[in-house]
Amino acid sequence: MRAPQRDRLDRDFADELEFLTRVRRALAWMLEHAQMRVATGDQVAGDRYTAERLGRMLKSYAKELAEEPDSPLYFGRLRFGDGPDADEHRNQSYYLGRRRITDDTGQPLVIDWRAPVSSRFYRASARDRQGVAARRRFGWTAHHPVRLTGFEDEHLDRGEELGTASQLLTAEIERPRVGPMRDIVATIQPDQDELVRADLDRSLCVQGGPGTGKTAVGLHRAAYLLYVHRRQLTHNGVLVVGPNPAFLHYISAVLPALGEVDVRQLTLDEVLGETPPRAVDTDEAARVKHDARMAAVLRRALYAQITEPVEPVVVPVGSYRLRVTVTALARQVVRIRVEDVPYGVGRERLRARMVAMFQRQLEAHGETPTRRWLDTIGRARPVVAALDRAWPKVRPDELLTALLSDPDALARAADGLLTAEEQKAIRWQHKPRSYKSAKWSAADQVLLDEIAGAIEHPASYRHIVIDEAQDLSALQCRALARRSAHGSLTVLGDLAQGTSPWAASDWHEQLAHLGKADSPVEALTVGFRVPAVVLAFANRLLPGLHVAAPPTRSLRTDGALRVRHAPDLPSATVAAVGAALEHEGSIGVIATDALLATLSAALRAAGIAVNAAEEDSPDRRVTVLPAALAKGLEFDHVIAVEPDDIVRAEPRGLNRLYVVLTRAVSRLDVLHSRPLPALLADG
Incomplete structure (x- = not known):
């Protein structure tokens, strides 16, 4: 790299470090201000319910701000040009993060990834710049304390576009997975962004x-x-x-x-x-x-x-005997059924119409019934009895x-x-x-x-x-x-x-x-998570699944696949887990329920601490779980044990095996003592 270019990058990086200091200072001010509002919130709210709700909201907000320094405060920057498609953003720059960060004057330093202008970070391209002159991605250390390590620029106004070839984007996508799922605000792709903002x-x-x-x-x-x-x-x-x-x-x-x-x-x-x-x-x-x-x-x-009424409804009111005939009541039952309302609504509608008929009779005698009288009539014993017979609870x-x-x-x-x-x-x-x-x-x-x-x-x-x-x-x-x-x-x-x-x-x-x-x-x-070599292996099962699902192709060229015949599955599993522990990331051992106890015992006997399916101890990188619970989860390294057992365990066993094989986002080991399912063996 030429000296002038390096000098410029060094100055840019120094400017970014100075801006980061400014953002951290602003976040500290926001946290201090939020904690002050928590302390005084009960004096602001007017009633107990409002005070409790406000207190919960403020405490939650303060807690989120306190935890924010553990993650990058922003992941990208947009710099707009002066063209007409820049709209009101002409010659402006915006930093994008998980939340909005403002200084003590209210000036936004970082805008929320959900703000309308942020969509251009995800969707702008050299072909359709949307007014964007340059897009910058930032690299951060993966562990606390979070430090800015560098940045990567795409000058869209010069036709530069890295897209999914971005080194920082690739590093974020392929970062080892330990613990719960992370957000993807730094890696959202254009087609994903369109769905997110629907x-x-x-x-x-x-x-x-x-x-x-x-x-x-x-x-x-x-x-x-x-x-x-x-x-x-x-x-x-x-x-x-x-x-x-x-x-x-x-x-x-x-x-x-x-x-x-x-x-x-x-x-x-x-x-x-x-x-x-x-x-x-x-x-x-x-x-x-x-x-x-x-x-x-x-x-x-x-x-x-619901049954057809067989007797009239008679309610004495003073010197009057108000009456709803069997025919009139039956007519209302039929009408309400045709109206196709929920059953409970129909019952109350029938009650209301009986009351309305009584009301009209009373008004014919020159009386004006009150709301209280109408409510009382609706609960009168003859009315409730008729209702329970015709339209019971x-x-x-x-x-x-x-x-x-x-x-x-x-x-x-x-x-x-x-x-x-x-x-x-x-x-x-x-x-x-x-x-x-x-x-x-x-x-x-x-x-x-x-x-x-x-x-x-x-x-x-x-x-x-x-x-x-x-x-x-x-x-x-x-x-x-x-x-x-x-x-x-x-x-x-x-x-x-x-x-x-x-x-x-x-x-x-x-x-x-x-x-x-x-x-x-x-x-x-x-696909951005499952390596191509792993996905290609799992895709061999698709013809046997008989569903109209398009095949997935992966952009990941890294990853590893090992398929091994192993007469002693517990010993082979222990060896595979031991090798996986030499790498970063989470490890999932997946098998049928019948095998789990044996595999878990072998791992513990070898001194390897394991999590059960619903545990998440940070000191244990290895999770042992049944195939039935693997769906939706991801592990950096998956060890799938005895695929034929997984297929035979249930009517949709082939689908279940497809799920198991695609849980790996870096490496997949397949251990089998019996022959592999035919679709995998024939590949």
């Missing part, structure tokens, strides 16, 4: 192969929507639904790192209710209970509770207990919908003493939610992010659809990774079950 009212489905960042896109979209539409999302908010607790633990740090702590992150079981299942269905019973036809069976059983657990315990009731509700064999599969062999003593399975809880949703719509979220959505059954989709009836969805998944018995093979059908049939399906097919 409007709040737009539902979309992201079909993403392994390592394409679909989960990160969904989480960053949640953070973006909260930034842009915070007022709209304050009351009914954002929900993230994950497939299991291990997955939610893995992603738990992403949104807080982006400054968003008021997002609920739940498994579907937690969405449906906090009571854990106490019964286990047979495979056939679970399959039938999760089928879309069960919604019609349950609705038929629910509305069968229904408890979901009581109705489902009766349906699954009574062959005749089930046959009537399922006539023309379920076969005799399917009815037998879901029918209880032993009737509980009452609905209160019934033991519910996981599938039963979905049915209970379906009944409850038919009685009364549940509270709705403004936006729901659903990960691993390809594994949801039709009834599970309907449960989430009810909770987003007035909101939008970000649906994330990969059809090739569908492992449940009812996994989707087509996104449009799944979106219809989710209540968003017209939503677009966007495909992410470029």
